[in-house]
Amino acid sequence: MMASPPGGRGSNMTEKAFQDFYPDDLSYCYGCGRLNEDGLQLKSYWDGDETVAVFHPRPSHMAIPGYVYGGLIASLIDCHGTGTAAAAAYREAGREMDTEPAFRFVTASLQVDYLRPTPLGPVLEVRGRVEEIGQRKVIVSATVSAEGEVCARGRIVAVQMPEHMMP
Amino acid sequence: MMASPPGGRGSNMTEKAFQDFYPDDLSYCYGCGRLNEDGLQLKSYWDGDETVAVFHPRPSHMAIPGYVYGGLIASLIDCHGTGTAAAAAYREAGREMDTEPAFRFVTASLQVDYLRPTPLGPVLEVRGRVEEIGQRKVIVSATVSAEGEVCARGRIVAVQMPEHMMP
Numbered sequence: 001m002m003a004s005p006p007g008g009r010g011s012n013m014t015e016k017a018f019q020d021f022y023p024d025d026l027s028y029c030y031g032c033g034r035l036n037e038d039g040l041q042l043k044s045y046w047d048g049d050e051t052v053a054v055f056h057p058r059p060s061h062m063a064i065p066g067y068v069y070g071g072l073i074a075s076l077i078d079c080h081g082t083g084t085a086a087a088a089a090y091r092e093a094g095r096e097m098d099t100e101p102a103f104r105f106v107t108a109s110l111q112v113d114y115l116r117p118t119p120l121g122p123v124l125e126v127r128g129r130v131e132e133i134g135q136r137k138v139i140v141s142a143t144v145s146a147e148g149e150v151c152a153r154g155r156i157v158a159v160q161m162p163e164h165m166m167p
Numbered sequence: 168m169m170a171s172p173p174g175g176r177g178s179n180m181t182e183k184a185f186q187d188f189y190p191d192d193l194s195y196c197y198g199c200g201r202l203n204e205d206g207l208q209l210k211s212y213w214d215g216d217e218t219v220a221v222f223h224p225r226p227s228h229m230a231i232p233g234y235v236y237g238g239l240i241a242s243l244i245d246c247h248g249t250g251t252a253a254a255a256a257y258r259e260a261g262r263e264m265d266t267e268p269a270f271r272f273v274t275a276s277l278q279v280d281y282l283r284p285t286p287l288g289p290v291l292e293v294r295g296r297v298e299e300i301g302q303r304k305v306i307v308s309a310t311v312s313a314e315g316e317v318c319a320r321g322r323i324v325a326v327q328m329p330e331h332m333m334p
Contacts, residue, residue, distance in 0.1 A: 028229050030236040038227035060205035062195050063273070065334040069197040070245045070274045075238025106230070107237045110279045117273075117332055165284055167232040 017043035018051075018083040021097040025167045026104055031079035042076060044083040044128070051084040051128040057120055068118040073152045076126045077142045078107050081156035084128040085138035089160075092133055105138065105158035106165070118144065118151035136160045184210035185218075185250040188264040192334045193271055198246035209243060211250040211295070218251040218295040224287055235285040240319045243293045244309045245274050248323035251295040252305035256327075259300055272305065272325035273332070285311065285318040303327045 019032045019042065030039040044053040055076055063069035085105040090097045118124070125145045132139040137159050144152040186199045186209065197206040211220040222243055230236035252272040257264045285291070292312045299306040304326050311319040 026231055028232060030228050030230070031238045033229075036227055036229065038225075058205075060203055061197050062200075062203065063197070064193055064328070064332060065195060067332065069242075070277065071198045071238065071242025074241035074245065074277060074279075075236075078237045078241065106284075107281050109281065110237065110241060110277075112241075112277045114274050114276065161231070165231060165234065 016097075017045055017053075018087045018097065019043055019079075022104065023102060026102075029079065031075045032083060040072075040075065040079070042079045042083070042126075044080050044087070044126075046087065047127075049129070051080065051087065053080045053083075053126040053128075054123050055126065056123045059120070062120055063117075066117075066120055068120045068124070068151075070112070070114060073114070073118060073124075073144050074110060074112050074154070076124065076144060077112055077152070077154035078110055078156060080126045080128050081110075081140040081142055081154070082107055082158050084130065084140045084142075085156075085158035088130045088133055088138055088140075104161045106161045108137075108157045108159045110154065110156050112152055112154040114152050116149070116151050119146050122146045124151075131155070182212075183264075184212055184220075185254045185264065186210055186246075189271065190269060193269075196246065198242045199250060207239075207242065207246070209246045209250075209293075211247050211254070211293075213254065214294075216296070218247065218254065220247045220250075220293040220295075221290050222293065223290045226287070229287055230284075233284075233287055235287045235291070235318075237279070237281060240281070240285060240291075240311050241277060241279050241321070243291065243311055244279055244319070244321035245277055245323060247293045247295050247309055248277075248307040248321070249274055249325050251297065251307045251309075252323075252325035255297045255300055255305055255307075271328045273328045275304075275324040275326045277321065277323050279319055279321040281319050283316070283318050286313050289313045291318075298322070 032042040089103040199209040256270040
């Protein structure tokens with residue numbers, strides 16, 4: 001299993017997670033905010049043209065004994081997807097993630113197919129791929145795997161956060 | 168806002184939640200298991216031909232300040248959907264939920280459209296409707312509303328839990 005942050009293997013993974021570039025007041029998301037102490041604090045990175053995050057579910061993240069509950073998998077795809085969308089928007093613009101104006105995306109729609117029960121115990125690997133990138137909309141597909149087996153496949157449509165949502 | 172359990176208004180809501188009929192060893196789901204102390208403990212009820220659940224998000228269930236994170240909304244639709252699927256299967260069979268053999272459903276796929284930002288603070292109401300019911304598969308559509316406004320719309324395909332997943 002991959003250590004966190006993932007790196008090595010001669011890949012060009014970034015060392016700082018996408019979410020670590022979010023400004024403080026946008027860093028309280030339950031799924032991926034580094035300042036949400038109760039949350040999942042998901043961290044996403046580039047791995048070549050794909051993005052990757054690893055997450056170790058808590059014992060309470062159970063569906064039925066032995067398996068991860070579907071809502072967690074949806075959350076991982078959601079937050080990894082919006083993070084990927086932001087990172088892709090910067091990459092597309094040829095800009096570093098610490099430059100202004102900030103790109104920040106929210107989810108317009110989320111689709112998850114649960115292909116097989118996800119075992120509870122192993123670290124999960126979430127992989128994202130940018131399917132389509134526009135000025136305000138990015139479509140990201142993702143997989144969630146355990147021990148090398150894809151357990152769920154998803155897709156999100158991410159849109160730039162409307163100005164009126166800014167804290 | 169509706170009290171929990173919802174009732175009154177001359178409706179035919181059941182008094183015991185669907186999830187309260189799940190056997191103990193299937194009652195640890197993070198989203199809806201009554202025995203998962205860290206979980207959301209969602210409770211779903213009939214309200215005529217629809218099903219309803221109310222949920223009060225925790226302050227930490229934030230996306231950005233003031234709004235609920237999408238993963239929670241996906242979880243509510245997921246667990247309300249599988250609960251609705253089970254209740255509908257019993258109703259279709261003309262059986263009470265405390266009779267054997269037990270119907271228990273898992274999610275094959277989940278779709279959520281986030282129509283508007285969901286405010287963090289108010290109680291959320293999740294409403295389900297059975298779109299299609301077969302022997303092993305039930306399709307449920309759902310809405311999540313805050314203060315009478317629909318914030319998200321979803322749909323799950325629920326399938327009967329495979330025997331090999333039984334604890």
